[in-house]
Amino acid sequence: MRLRLLAASVTAVVAASLLAAGALPAGALPAGALPAGPARTAGSSSLAATPAVSPAPVPGPAASHPVSGADDPAVLTGEGGPVGREEARASAAKPTAAARGPLGGTVAPTYTPPVGYPVPKPAVPIPAALDFRADYVPQKSCSGYPKPGALLLRNLLMSTYSGTGSYGIATSCIGRGGLSEHLEGRAFDWRVNANVLRERKQAEAFLNWLLADSGANARRMGIMYVIWNSRIWGVYSADQGWRPYQCSGETGCHRDHVHISLTWDGAYARTSFWTGRALTVQDYGSCVVNGSYFAANHSWRAPRPTPCPTWRPLPATDPIFTVIASYANRNVSVHEVGPGMAAVQRILGGEPATGRTTSLTGQELAAFQLRRGLAQTGTITPQTWRSLASYASGGAVRLS
Numbered sequence: 001m002r003l004r005l006l007a008a009s010v011t012a013v014v015a016a017s018l019l020a021a022g023a024l025p026a027g028a029l030p031a032g033a034l035p036a037g038p039a040r041t042a043g044s045s046s047l048a049a050t051p052a053v054s055p056a057p058v059p060g061p062a063a064s065h066p067v068s069g070a071d072d073p074a075v076l077t078g079e080g081g082p083v084g085r086e087e088a089r090a091s092a093a094k095p096t097a098a099a100r101g102p103l104g105g106t107v108a109p110t111y112t113p114p115v116g117y118p119v120p121k122p123a124v125p126i127p128a129a130l131d132f133r134a135d136y137v138p139q140k141s142c143s144g145y146p147k148p149g150a151l152l153l154r155n156l157l158m159s160t161y162s163g164t165g166s167y168g169i170a171t172s173c174i175g176r177g178g179l180s181e182h183l184e185g186r187a188f189d190w191r192v193n194a195n196v197l198r199e200r201k202q203a204e205a206f207l208n209w210l211l212a213d214s215g216a217n218a219r220r221m222g223i224m225y226v227i228w229n230s231r232i233w234g235v236y237s238a239d240q241g242w243r244p245y246q247c248s249g250e251t252g253c254h255r256d257h258v259h260i261s262l263t264w265d266g267a268y269a270r271t272s273f274w275t276g277r278a279l280t281v282q283d284y285g286s287c288v289v290n291g292s293y294f295a296a297n298h299s300w301r302a303p304r305p306t307p308c309p310t311w312r313p314l315p316a317t318d319p320i321f322t323v324i325a326s327y328a329n330r331n332v333s334v335h336e337v338g339p340g341m342a343a344v345q346r347i348l349g350g351e352p353a354t355g356r357t358t359s360l361t362g363q364e365l366a367a368f369q370l371r372r373g374l375a376q377t378g379t380i381t382p383q384t385w386r387s388l389a390s391y392a393s394g395g396a397v398r399l400s
């Protein structure tokens, strides 16, 4: 309830702030103009979308969204930590001329939107100082409920831009491959269609405002990266502007929505756009501990001011492998109680290894199996036992 009141005040208050000064045209949209938008009509518009950029491999996080679950090409198959590859891809991004679209660029002037296309108004005065420039911190846990900052952002965008909508915030780990901040409830899919002129201008009004001055407002809002119309922009690589995003289809290429991933500070609405106080230190979230696959759920009460340590495998002498070996030729229901389940929980990593299954264990098991190319049956199969041992040991333990 408090969140709804906050969101309403965002549209109701004319903030005397740096952001709002001169940025909002007269006759801006009324508060509470929430959309009941048309059904999705992928690919049916007569308006041409922005031409697709090079089909070359695209760096950057592979984000996706709740509506299809099929647009994330990242399948984690290697041994080692679950996130290293995506981080490497994000940091290896190289700018190209083709990546510089009409929305972005290396140095963008302070943005003035076209008449009739507002920009978001903060509810509090915004300081001149900027929040920290965020590092890319990918999803590490299964924490699938919407975080408050994501809800605030959703409500703000839908009330600022009439006729646009939501494709959702949080998704379950069940049935999902790859990495996605939706699995932590800190990403929002804003329903706005690049094939519809008015909606494309609405998206561009927001994104141009967000990215101006090397992403000043993205830092204020705690936005980590956005994907729109076959391109991706990250605050951690703001100097590279928009980059190509490898994709196919209207949804996969984000032509029917803008994907917006938040930092943990954005997810908990702690950045200056929401509080009026600029943060200097990033919250890196919870960490994947040695040998485990997921991190524990990250609480707003315990911000982590330093990056996570490098993931390391468990030594092959760890007693957990003896336990796994004793189960390795059995099909074990996820509901079975005992040391085998405790071993599974320790390796999956999202919760205490009690040996007694919770719904989270089931989610994490399904996500592990999906990402490892195993059947998701609710059963720890002999193949799954072997994959768990191999993963946790960094490939050192191979059960016969």
Ligand SMILES: [Zn+2]
Binding pocket: 063, 064, 065, 066, 182, 187, 188, 189, 258, 259, 260
């Ligand atoms: Zn998304």
